[in-house]
Amino acid sequence: MAHKFDTLAVHAGAEPDPETGAVAAPIHLSTTFVHAPPGETDDFSYQRDDNPTQRRLEAALAALEGGERALAFASGMAAVAAVLDTLQRGQRVVVPEDCYVGTRGYVTDVLPERGIEVITVDTTDLDAVKSACGDGVALLWAESPSNPRMRISDLAALAQIAHARGARFACDNTFATPVLQHPLALGADVVMHSTTKYFGGHSDVLGGALVFARNDDFAEYIAARRLLTGAILAPFSAWLTLRGCRSLPARMALHCANARKVAGFLAAHPAVDRVNWPGLPGHPGHATAQRQMRDFGAMMSIELRGGYDAAVAVARSTGIFTNATSLGGCESLIEHRASSEGAHTHSPPALVRLSVGLEDADDLIADLSRALDSTQS
Numbered sequence: 571m572a573h574k575f576d577t578l579a580v581h582a583g584a585e586p587d588p589e590t591g592a593v594a595a596p597i598h599l600s601t602t603f604v605h606a607p608p609g610e611t612d613d614f615s616y617q618r619d620d621n622p623t624q625r626r627l628e629a630a631l632a633a634l635e636g637g638e639r640a641l642a643f644a645s646g647m648a649a650v651a652a653v654l655d656t657l658q659r660g661q662r663v664v665v666p667e668d669c670y671v672g673t674r675g676y677v678t679d680v681l682p683e684r685g686i687e688v689i690t691v692d693t694t695d696l697d698a699v700k701s702a703c704g705d706g707v708a709l710l711w712a713e714s715p716s717n718p719r720m721r722i723s724d725l726a727a728l729a730q731i732a733h734a735r736g737a738r739f740a741c742d743n744t745f746a747t748p749v750l751q752h753p754l755a756l757g758a759d760v761v762m763h764s765t766t767k768y769f770g771g772h773s774d775v776l777g778g779a780l781v782f783a784r785n786d787d788f789a790e791y792i793a794a795r796r797l798l799t800g801a802i803l804a805p806f807s808a809w810l811t812l813r814g815c816r817s818l819p820a821r822m823a824l825h826c827a828n829a830r831k832v833a834g835f836l837a838a839h840p841a842v843d844r845v846n847w848p849g850l851p852g853h854p855g856h857a858t859a860q861r862q863m864r865d866f867g868a869m870m871s872i873e874l875r876g877g878y879d880a881a882v883a884v885a886r887s888t889g890i891f892t893n894a895t896s897l898g899g900c901e902s903l904i905e906h907r908a909s910s911e912g913a914h915t916h917s918p919p920a921l922v923r924l925s926v927g928l929e930d931a932d933d934l935i936a937d938l939s940r941a942l943d944s945t946q947s
């Protein structure tokens with residue numbers, strides 16, 4: 571019987587331990603496993619190749635994203651790099667103008683050195699994507715909603731553009747999570763996650779993942795490279811991430827409900843010039859988000875009328891929103907992105923990014939209200 575998403579989130583990769591009957595998954599820390607008798611194949615051999623805790627997590631990730639295979643990585647960036655490293659000299663990759671700064675750093679600093687052509691484009695503009703792809707594109711990368719401007723790209727349309735040119739289509743689904751969006755069902759070949767964020771959910775575990783639509787040669791090639799590069803997820807990190815899966819739908823529901831209230835408050839505040847949150851009817855990607863997402867997520871950014879000074883001041887003067895990088899944990903975070911992104915920043919100077927957490931929405935609004943009012947006095 572096919573289970574619904576929330577049931578899968580609780581039960582995927584959660585079979586009771588056959589040895590002991592333990593309901594909570596065991597953590598296997600062993601780096602090595604006894605060889606099978608001659609003539610039989612080892613199920614597990616060495617932790618860097620595969621290990622039981624990571625295998626459980628991968629089963630859960632594949633089930634939640636609706637893919638045939640998942641691979642866990644030491645970080646989101648290790649997962650990004652694993653896909654980009656499949657590109658060969660002379661090939662072209664098309665990447666979004668607005669995306670995680672680390673992804674931009676990799677395509678700017680690493681790929682051109684290897685003779686790979688990188689074209690940056692606004693992936694919300696399908697005509698621009700078509701001309702950027704030309705007929706020589708090997709990989710189209712999307713991130714939707716994007717970090718930090720919350721741009722919404724039409725994933726089904728991008729998949730079609732990529733496939734019509736024989737290219738693969740990859741999507742960073744970190745902000746939405748599979749609770750809100752299933753890029754594989756919209757045509758993506760591979761979905762990437764920083765599981766550090768909503769999957770982990772408590773700001774205490776770094777990790778990344780790739781989920782493949784098909785368990786084909788591409789997935790196998792990346793699995794083999796992961797073994798060689800060693801970018802595997804440690805068992806304790808896999809266990810924490812697996813635990814995060816269980817409450818992911820429940821947390822996302824509250825994250826989204828809080829975000830809706832916070833965005834409504836911010837949109838009406840005189841110190842705020844623009845709220846980038848796809849749930850607002852005026853957001854340019856609202857209709858697309860409504861079509862391809864089940865809710866609008868809890869990441870947003872605001873642009874302050876008072877420019878850079880006001881943005882930095884707001885990020886420094888909240889109390890419940892902690893001024894720190896990262897996102898997706900229970901606690902609300904606020905950050906002036908241009909200050910933290912370094913050399914590769916494209917963030918407007920007046921932009922502040924918010925990760926709306928699980929606190930009481932009224933407290934969050936009161937906190938932002940105090941901080942915003944202080945920039946106006």
Ligand SMILES: Cc1ncc(COP(=O)(O)O)c(C=O)c1O
Nearest residue numbers: 645646647670717744764766777
């Ligand atoms: C959208 C997005 N993708 C990828 C990453 C990279 O993930 P990690 O920090 O786990 O390497 C991040 C990190 O902030 C992110 O926000």
